[in-house]
Amino acid sequence: MDRPDKDQSALDQFDIAVVGAGIAGASIAAELAPHARTILIEAEDMPGYHATGRSAAFWHETLGGPFIQPLTRASYPVLESGGFLKPRASLEVADVHGVALLDKLEAEFSGTGIGLTRLDHAGVRQWVPRAKPVLVGGLLERVGADIDVGGLHGGVLGAFRRAGGTLATRTRIERIDRNGGAWTMHAGDRSISADIIVNAAGAWADGLAMMAGVGPVGVQPKRRTIAQVRVATDDVPATLPLVIDIAGSYYFRPEGPNRLWLCPHDETPVDAGDAAPEDIDVATAIDRFETVTDWKVVAVERKWAGLRSFAPDRLPVFGFDPVVPGFFWFAGQGGVGIQTAPAAAVLGAALVLGHAIPDMVAAIDPARFAPDRFGLLA
Numbered sequence: 001m002d003r004p005d006k007d008q009s010a011l012d013q014f015d016i017a018v019v020g021a022g023i024a025g026a027s028i029a030a031e032l033a034p035h036a037r038t039i040l041i042e043a044e045d046m047p048g049y050h051a052t053g054r055s056a057a058f059w060h061e062t063l064g065g066p067f068i069q070p071l072t073r074a075s076y077p078v079l080e081s082g083g084f085l086k087p088r089a090s091l092e093v094a095d096v097h098g099v100a101l102l103d104k105l106e107a108e109f110s111g112t113g114i115g116l117t118r119l120d121h122a123g124v125r126q127w128v129p130r131a132k133p134v135l136v137g138g139l140l141e142r143v144g145a146d147i148d149v150g151g152l153h154g155g156v157l158g159a160f161r162r163a164g165g166t167l168a169t170r171t172r173i174e175r176i177d178r179n180g181g182a183w184t185m186h187a188g189d190r191s192i193s194a195d196i197i198v199n200a201a202g203a204w205a206d207g208l209a210m211m212a213g214v215g216p217v218g219v220q221p222k223r224r225t226i227a228q229v230r231v232a233t234d235d236v237p238a239t240l241p242l243v244i245d246i247a248g249s250y251y252f253r254p255e256g257p258n259r260l261w262l263c264p265h266d267e268t269p270v271d272a273g274d275a276a277p278e279d280i281d282v283a284t285a286i287d288r289f290e291t292v293t294d295w296k297v298v299a300v301e302r303k304w305a306g307l308r309s310f311a312p313d314r315l316p317v318f319g320f321d322p323v324v325p326g327f328f329w330f331a332g333q334g335g336v337g338i339q340t341a342p343a344a345a346v347l348g349a350a351l352v353l354g355h356a357i358p359d360m361v362a363a364i365d366p367a368r369f370a371p372d373r374f375g376l377l378a
Contacts, residue, residue, distance in 0.1 A: 014039045017194035021047030023153050025200030027341045030156040031349035033163035043172040048153050054306030056226050057147040057338040058242050060090050061114050064336040070364045074343035084152045085145035089241040093138040101246040102139050115142050130294040176212040198328045203272035203307045205331035214324045217374045219332050221307040222267040225281040228302040231295040234258040250288040262289050275305040310334045318348050322372035328352050329371045
């Protein structure tokens with residue numbers, strides 16, 4: 001698809017409309033804009049208000065499992081060269097009941113080239129000096145990084161604008177019609193026409209699809225809670241890894257000499273909306289943290305919640321709907337949307353445009369993420 005010249009009579013007519021300006025939508029829109037007239041539509045006052053702007057993102061190669069790992073690895077050079085990464089190791093830890101899960105994780109990524117080091121309790125304490133004996137073992141992943149989410153998101157939005165893309169905020173789609181092979185989206189007194197809709201609406205992905213007469217894939221929003229806490233001592237090492245319970249009941253990471261971010265690893269199914277933290281989830285995070293370490297929380301300084309949206313098999317959904325033409329799914333990224341954003345956008349844009357798959361993602365089979373795996377019906 002070649003990009004035609006714009007004229008003033010076609011301000012609301014586009015080749016592609018990307019709905020949702022979080023990291024997923026912004027990233028794929030930046031890849032599409034050099035090739036087609038592209039509009040990026042956001043219901044809120046600013047892009048990234050819901051999931052992206054509330055993410056405690058980390059580049060963690062084993063996160064999401066073996067099928068996600070190639071997208072994560074392919075994204076690393078882009079994130080690193082853009083200056084969006086701050087190196088930090090990650091450490092999966094286990095009590096006696098979780099040792100088998102460490103074995104499983106180690107086996108899943110055997111032969112992938114990921115540097116995983118098995119630790120006993122003494123080894124865990126070298127990285128987490130206040131770890132209690134309940135943590136009998138761990139699996140250290142030395143190559144990891146905090147992600148500058150705001151910088152990354154701003155960077156792709158800037159690239160989108162420089163390529164001539166149009167950003168429409170405060171544009172909440174209320175109705176979608178399809179006439180003669182083109183979509184018309186109605187938002188208040190504005191109508192936007194496009195040949196292709198890219199559904200990057202995150203928690204609202206199924207709702208957008210049904211508005212367009214497209215069968216849902218079962219994308220479920222789930223609430224995730226984070227609390228910034230202050231502990232009684234100032235001995236939280238700057239080199240403390242991202243520490244994750246292998247059984248999935250908590251994680252924590254440093255945020256200063258006596259501050260940490262705690263998460264109860266909650267995935268509470270909720271309706272799409274403006275997520276807010278529950279006190280019980282914050283209390284749970286603190287209790288689990290104090291159960292496995294000797295740090296004592298003396299204050300909760302901040303707390304927030306965001307939405308992570310999952311397809312039924314917890315893999316992203318990338319591809320044209322198998323039933324309704326011109327409707328492209330780009331949703332269900334769950335907790336890996338930011339660390340995989342560069343590679344996912346390159347892959348997704350190639351599929352939208354009908355281009356050859358670029359070398360960056362040539363080893364990734366897009367069929368793994370295709371929406372037809374759900375047996376959709378219109």
